[in-house]
Amino acid sequence: MIRSLRVRLMLAATLLAVLFMLALLPAMQGAFSLALQDSIEQRLASDVTTLISAARVEGNHLQMPAQLPDERFNLTDSRLLGYIYDREGHLVWRSKGTREENINYKPRYDGRGNEFARISEANGQEFFVYDVEVKLLGGKSAAFSIVALQPVREYEVTLEGLRENLYLGFGAALLVLLALLWIGLTWGLQALRRLSQELDEIESGTRESLSEQHPRELLRLTGSLNRLLHSEREQRSRYRDSLDDLAHSLKTPLTVLQGVSEDMAQRPEDRDQAWVLQTQIERMSQQISYQLQRASLRKSGLVRHQVRLRPVLQSLCDTLDKVYRDKRVRVAFDLPEHCYVPIEQGALLEMLGNLLENAYRLCLGEVRISVRETLSGIELCVEDDGPGVPPDQRARILQRGERLDRQHPGQGIGLAVVKDIIESYNAKLTLGDSPMGGAAFRIHFPVV
Template sequence: MRSTRGRLQRRWSSSLRWRLMLGSAVLAVLFMLALLPALRSAFLIALEQSVEKRLAADAGALISAARTDNGKLSMPSKLPDEEFDIPDAKLLGFIYDREGNLVWQSRSAKGISVTYLPRYDGGGNRLLRIDDGNGDEFYLYDVEVDLLRGESAAFSIVTLQPASDTQALYNGFMQQLYLWLGLALLLLLGLLWFGLTWGFRSLRGLRRELDEVESGHRERLSEAHPSELLRLTGSLNRLLDSERQQRERYRHSLDDLAHSLKTPLSVLQGASEIIAAHPENREQTRIVQVQIERMSQQISYQLQRASLRKSGLIRHRVLLRQVLDNLCEALDKVYAGKQVTVQRAFDPELQIPMERAALLELLGNLLENAYRLCLGQVRVSASISDGGCQLCVEDDGPGVPISQRERILRRGERLDGQHPGQGIGTAVVKDILESYDGELFVEKAELGGAAFRVRL
């Protein structure tokens, strides 16, 4: 569970698309949260305007029914709007004179006490929201009247409607608003994800081309990318070209160096053999030949070490089975008298992430040691896991004492004095592994001899 959560956290933190999606989602949520009060305010304004229009129409009905007689107000027994005449109805009507005295109220307003003092100040009309003191709220519409049927009058016509009538409408609207905003947010997030996926298609194409470059199936990146990436792809192409040219020059220089040194060494070797013909020069000749052999071995070692470096951008993969078959075929001829049996403990399709020349040199040195020191059994095992690549060469020979395991990894150190050599094989292997960030371990093999385990 912890590992799964850790992988998800690493994915969120390392993926550019997930980061952009997270940022876009946060902005979308903030936008919806900012839009919510704006829509709610707009609905409340529209709702109050609707209430005001209705109360204004009801006030107009009262004005049309009102009469004045010698400046006194008279209202008919039956009003045009029946709700004013029904007790406990939701439409209330009041009429106040100039001094704020209540001169009439509708039958629906019987038993309802509303504390309101109209201001007859020429303001025309207004809409208020008041409390009756019992916790009930009302929308109140007040309109001033100066003339009734052509006669001078001074009254405030007031109509009221319980605010609870609109509360259900408001609650229903808010529920729908939350629902639709939630759906809109999900739709927006889906569109953002689709847009980011479509936008990152070019990056996936670039990644695919880089994989092809690393695997050796492509030499350069194409120009079929967005203009924002062309500078990057151009720089990578220049780096690839520069690396390729540098490696070619490096190989040519090494070839020239090897050729230029081979001739002088051959001349020295021939001269030493001529000098050796005189008995009095045999000791000096032996010293010269030893030094010539040592120089030859050191030159070979340094050339191998310099030429088997890992490429900077190109990631090679070599089929282990083919390399092992080639090496075993050659070593079987060299050690034909031993009848060595090589066990293969790996998947036939397993590929090692190294250059072919580097793998040949590394595995060749380890196998040559195993063939030389084994009694007749050699095992090569390999596996690929999340942690990297494991390669192990074992034999059934005398093995390596624990106290000597570090020593044989040093250049020029040998434990076997019965066979010729300069003791640089394991040093070459170690140098190759260092260029690939790998490690070499010497252990006791299950076959009884030594086990050289490589970890990349």
């Protein structure tokens, strides 16, 4: 399927132009043919007039001069043929060029005056005939048919030459027309190209809304897009404010409950109940964080985010180095200096924070983060040299509440959050084995 609007319009215009020219060609060829036949008729009429002016009647007999005014009648190899017949259709004179021709033509002498026709001979030859009935010659009463003939072959050669020139002319005209159409379409679609550029600027964050410097036909579209952008920003802002208010309102009760549990833990008889309470409070806190994070995930809509990856990774690794300072994890970066990923910065921090925290916690001492560009997009990979994940458990650990590591506290929602974030940006998460020996989490961001 052709996705270019300019190419579609060009193909449609080309088809219409070709159909128009194909319909016009027969009409023009017919017009040329009629014009050429009219020209032949007029020339033969002039030749007949030459014969009439040279003819004399003496003693009821036709007398023709030895040399006619038109030299073509005097040449034996001339293609202009002249005949004169009497009333009964008997041939009484013929020009010198007719001696090699055997034409079986009989004039009708029916009182119509003159006739222009096309005749065919038994041998396949065709001729144009102009036949004039004459009743007076040199002021004397006479009855003759004076005929001038011309082979049709010359007409067909001329018509074929005209047809070839017509095809060449139409072909050249079609090429010029298509070139002009391409230039016109390119100029006419500049408005759409400017609109596309402005949308790219909005997606990259360098522009807030579409301008009004567009053709009238596009103003309604740009106005609707601007209203959509404004509505989306307001909705996202209200939603984030509501989430912040909810998180703040839940934070205080959880803090109070946490303090009560700590007080209970000081009393030996309540230590077991305090542990249960603290576990449930921690689970509630993690579940609230997960649900808030999940609810805040939204596709970027008309705004396309691009975040530089290295500073985010460096900041997260510096923090995790302090948390796991006794482990002394070595982190290797295999990515371009100026590498960008198509995701919002907050979502990127949440996603990489969970993946890197898992890698730091489970690795033996090495973690590697790499980026590889492919034809279909960008692939981000987080690997470690830890125990890895068995193939039959990989699908399960991406589900909410599922964990393989029971030695460390947690509710098993980190990878579920990562999965939700990745899917909200139309990306894909795959879990496999790393050449380092541990797990390899690969995130593929498609081309946008």
